[in-house]
Amino acid sequence: MLRNIPLLLAITREVVKAVKVPVTVKTRLGWDCNNKIIVELAEQLQDCGISALTIHGRTRSQMYNGEADWTLIGEVKNNPRMTIPIIGNGDITTPQKLVEYYDRYGVDGIMVGRASIGAPWIFSEMKHYLATGEMPVITDSEKMALLRRQIDESIDRIDEYRGILHIRRHLAATPLLKGIYNFRDTRIAMLQANTRDELVAILDRIESDILPNRDNLKTKTV
Numbered sequence: 001m002l003r004n005i006p007l008l009l010a011i012t013r014e015v016v017k018a019v020k021v022p023v024t025v026k027t028r029l030g031w032d033c034n035n036k037i038i039v040e041l042a043e044q045l046q047d048c049g050i051s052a053l054t055i056h057g058r059t060r061s062q063m064y065n066g067e068a069d070w071t072l073i074g075e076v077k078n079n080p081r082m083t084i085p086i087i088g089n090g091d092i093t094t095p096q097k098l099v100e101y102y103d104r105y106g107v108d109g110i111m112v113g114r115a116s117i118g119a120p121w122i123f124s125e126m127k128h129y130l131a132t133g134e135m136p137v138i139t140d141s142e143k144m145a146l147l148r149r150q151i152d153e154s155i156d157r158i159d160e161y162r163g164i165l166h167i168r169r170h171l172a173a174t175p176l177l178k179g180i181y182n183f184r185d186t187r188i189a190m191l192q193a194n195t196r197d198e199l200v201a202i203l204d205r206i207e208s209d210i211l212p213n214r215d216n217l218k219t220k221t222v
């Protein structure tokens, strides 16, 4: 759609007209480095009647390469013509970076993508850090409880088989289970589990036997 702006705007206008709920748009800076059109596009989208705009600070051609460029996100936010909330997105990986970018670019909100995969507690950490300037202590068992809740919610939303397929990627990425000595077989079993019962039994074992000894296990690798 970033290669056909008139069509993008026409579709947006029609969607806004057709539904009763607020319509928001998420897009990138533009198609490629020669077409970083977001400042003008943001105005045009606002004129279509959208209620908020999220901007990922990369171009489409960049895919996920390079660092997200937030300067244009800041430019959109500081454009006096813009009145709708602007949500910045791209490469926010820690509560510290969130606060830094929030303050520097003055955005109304920040969207966090990849850093939350396998670490859903990052939102509590970020909210707490934003409010207090301090990192909250989130225990391993609280983190495990959140991962278990994600499994259940994923199954409830889709179905058991596909819900587990979906959430296994999150479990594979979780920092909670990184760097544990001799964890390979457990990890493979976890990532091959096909039913909720199987997966929960493995997580039970991780929680009762592996996580409490994680620090001892880690020192053995030294």
Ligand SMILES: Cc1cc2nc3c(=O)[nH]c(=O)nc-3n(C[C@H](O)[C@H](O)[C@H](O)COP(=O)(O)O)c2cc1C
Binding pocket: 026, 056, 089, 090, 091, 092, 111, 112, 113, 114, 115
């Ligand atoms: C697995 C995956 C799926 C995604 N799916 C969508 C999507 O459906 N719609 C969308 O606008 N962005 C999608 N994105 C992009 C993210 O929302 C986000 O813009 C991008 O990852 C940059 O933010 P981050 O650095 O916080 O991850 C996806 C990203 C990943 C890694």
